[in-house]
Amino acid sequence: MEEVRNNKQVIFKGFITGAPKESDMELKEGKIKDRVPSGSGGVLVKNLYLSCDPYMRGRMREYYNSYIPPFQPGSVIRGLGVSKVVDSNNPNFAVGDFVSGMTGWEEYTLIEDTEQLRKIQTKDIPLSYHVGLLGMSGFTAYAGFYEICCPKSGEYIFVSAASGAVGQLVGQLAKIHGCYVVGSAGSKQKVDLLKNKLGFDEAFNYKEESDLDLALKRYFPSGIDIYFDNVGGSMLDAALLNMRPHGRIAVCGMVSQHSVSNPDGIRNLYCLVMKQIRMQGFLQSTYLHLFPQFVDRMTDFYKQRKIIYIEDMNEGLESAPSAFVGLFTGKNVGKQVVCVSRE
Amino acid sequence: MEEVRNNKQVIFKGFITGAPKESDMELKEGKIKDRVPSGSGGVLVKNLYLSCDPYMRGRMREYYNSYIPPFQPGSVIRGLGVSKVVDSNNPNFAVGDFVSGMTGWEEYTLIEDTEQLRKIQTKDIPLSYHVGLLGMSGFTAYAGFYEICCPKSGEYIFVSAASGAVGQLVGQLAKIHGCYVVGSAGSKQKVDLLKNKLGFDEAFNYKEESDLDLALKRYFPSGIDIYFDNVGGSMLDAALLNMRPHGRIAVCGMVSQHSVSNPDGIRNLYCLVMKQIRMQGFLQSTYLHLFPQFVDRMTDFYKQRKIIYIEDMNEGLESAPSAFVGLFTGKNVGKQVVCVSRE
DSSP: OOOEEEEEEEEEOSOOSSSOOGGGEEEEEEEEESSOOTTSOOEEEEEEEEEOOGGGGGGGSOOTTSSSOOOOTTSBOEEEEEEEEEEESSTTOOTTOEEEEEEESBSEEEEOOGGGOEEOOOSSSOGGGGGTTTSHHHHHHHHIIIIISOOOTTOEEEESSTTSTTHHHHHHHHHHTTOEEEEEESSHHHHHHHHHTSOOSEEEEGGGOSOHHHHHHHHOTTOEEEEEESSOHHHHHHHHHHEEEEEEEEEOOOGGGTTOSSOOOBOOTTHHHHTTOEEEEOOGGGGGGGHHHHHHHHHHHHHTTSOOOOEEEEESGGGHHHHHHHTTTTOOSSEEEEESOOO | OOOEEEEEEEEEOSOOSSSOOGGGEEEEEEEEESSOOTTSOOEEEEEEEEEOOGGGGGGGSOOTTSSSOOOOTTSBOEEEEEEEEEEESSTTOOTTOEEEEEEESBSEEEEOOGGGOEEOOOSSSOGGGGGTTTSHHHHHHHHIIIIISOOOTTOEEEESSTTSTTHHHHHHHHHHTTOEEEEEESSHHHHHHHHHTSOOSEEEEGGGOSOHHHHHHHHOTTOEEEEEESSOHHHHHHHHHHEEEEEEEEEOOOGGGTTOSSOOOBOOTTHHHHTTOEEEEOOGGGGGGGHHHHHHHHHHHHHTTSOOOOEEEEESGGGHHHHHHHGGGTOOSSEEEEESOOO
């Protein structure tokens, strides 16, 4: 006999214009059938860890020309997560399997698009890391660093939002690659983490710098070869002034501009010509052919303790809205994850 | 016995901050010895055609961190030109040879750095074209189009300042390559030239458009694959909104920003991420290994009438300051050259 379960959910209330607020989402007590419809090919999962990512802000506005469609007002927020299969109508997934992929911000989700799900094979890596180190954040760092930055050993690399989900890995990959790495972040705690735990050569708190150009000149007296830009805005403008000839800028996200309807104007693009800079935006989805290689290498790096991963874990689905909102004020230290359940 | 010749010169008066004015330069009656010092390895040339190039504006400010040093106040303006050797202390150059390279804005110049001079071999191409079609402008178009834009047949390409020294060639190379080409320019005359003489598929007068974004949407309803940017500023901002996924922007010069101490802020760089755009500044000097190939191909195109070249020729060294100043107000139609003497 078919049963129905209680299912707590985080609902997207409606399109927004400025920075996301907790009140843009609401908690609801929903219901979900505890069996997958036969013939659907779907799976019913219990959500364990949910990933909070800045790109999700882009789905909160009514904009039909993006690479990803907007959320529907009144429906559950969707995002990447790690989940456990509790019922299956698909021969590729058995009850008890752990999967990562697109799911809902709720306790249980019926996933019909199983093509995008990845079955988690290894037990060597903490489960939650499959939305971070081995998930989209990690793969963004990997593809951006190797494919867009074209790094050479000995080069000078600057990473903004350096303790974030992507930045912390870019810096560590760059160190493994033999680069000199400086990161910026928004608190003393994060700067300490970069220098003392993540192995950055230097780090600074951008909020304590009255002139970002001078700050970069202090840390890069002979200039920057690679800027891995996670923020855009005034940091990008200052970096442009400090790039070396044939420098590369990987443009990844521009989190400082996400919530701004009238974004900062970048004034120093003339530097692109004089210094022959290549500036390139990218999405990790273009490089999926490298994903298996990425998983193997990252797993090896992790097991060899060449890479560590800092997570900021919020407990409980109820904490998801504040965790997400915190991304845009720099509240998170490391990759922001919400733990819905540990098993 | 050593003689001295009269030598009219255009002198750079001093560093400037805004747009160049004629009064930033002055005409002077100088003198020059009519023999090259023996043992110097130099050549004395009679200057025939002088090239007016926007990059020269960059040498008029006191800025020691550029790819090229500033002009010295009180000394003759230097630029590219076509000249005739009238005395030589160098076995590679004979009296009567025509050369192109860096010379002075004066009737006669003693050139000691002969390494940078190119002897003009062919008589098939008008002499003055050696500072345009076959000179730095032409090579900038060639290297920028093939090396930076990575064009594919059938792609949609937009060229700004399209009737200028570089733009007119980019458009014609793109047509030869099988692209769909639209150009922008600042007068009806230039637009007519683009459509009726230079073979652009479409062209528009940007001064008659109140909304550049809408103008580009009209000419590129399905977007732009390649933007060859000669101007920067608001046109770049509008182009960013209209790029297709994996679009490329070759950044060449930013003439609209040359004279501006507080350049326009570019607000739409977030498009780089969503559309995975590559934006790259370049200098032709990086690609000099391609120069011989360029000369051969351009000469062939020209002889086969696949490419034509529009020059704006001012007569007399006296006209050089106004010719140069006119570059920054869009006065020139085609490549701006000053004819000092025809032989």
